[in-house]
Amino acid sequence: MIRILLAEDDQSMRTYIARALENAGYSVDSVDRGTAALPLLEDQDYDLLLSDIVMPEMDGIELAQRCAEVSPRTKVMFITGFAAVSLKASREAPEAKILSKPFHLRDLVLEVERVFEDAATASL
Template identity: 60%
Template sequence: MTDPAAAKILLAEDDNDMRRFLVKALQHAGFCVTSFDNGLAAYDQLRVEPFELLLTDIVMPEMDGIELARRATELDPDIKVMFITGFAAVALNPDNQAPSQAKILSKPFHLRDLVNEVHRLLAA
């Protein structure tokens, strides 16, 4: 098992300010973060490079976070998934086929909560 603190995280978030904010917080916590502003670009990166964690918004253009998570877990069944969303009910809807082991962090959240959840998920 790799050191959770050195884990590679793929972040998909279409809000530029939120994305920069999250990248800075996660890098400050010691994670290696690659970020994209849409699910399709994130998925293309997943196809060429392995990541320990997919951190994704749900509502995004081109490919939403649920579709991205589904495809990510098809590529790599071991990848951990965490949704960050203002629409938790969307993620919890069983009809959308989101990966069942995915964590959900509802916006707004404190950065410390995000970092703690990421550590917990990667250590699991």
């Protein structure tokens, strides 16, 4: 089963996203900040880090950079409600997909599926 670590500081959004991904068949662990995600990335294997960009203590870009160090095989996807932030993320974390809020849960699940389809195609 594909394992996803969700880092989202907004509790209702975190619950909403986690439930949608679990309903789509993914195993999801969720945390409310980057500093809570980092120890999980160090201790467990995740296939995807799905992270908000703007969070307290450690933003999603820094989290993605640290993820690349401690768990290099984990793919990264950002969710953000700020267009300017997504431009910064695309420059600083070029391997990450970015999904802008608001989005429909169906679109989120499709983007997550594409991440793994792209990986499967690349490994052929």
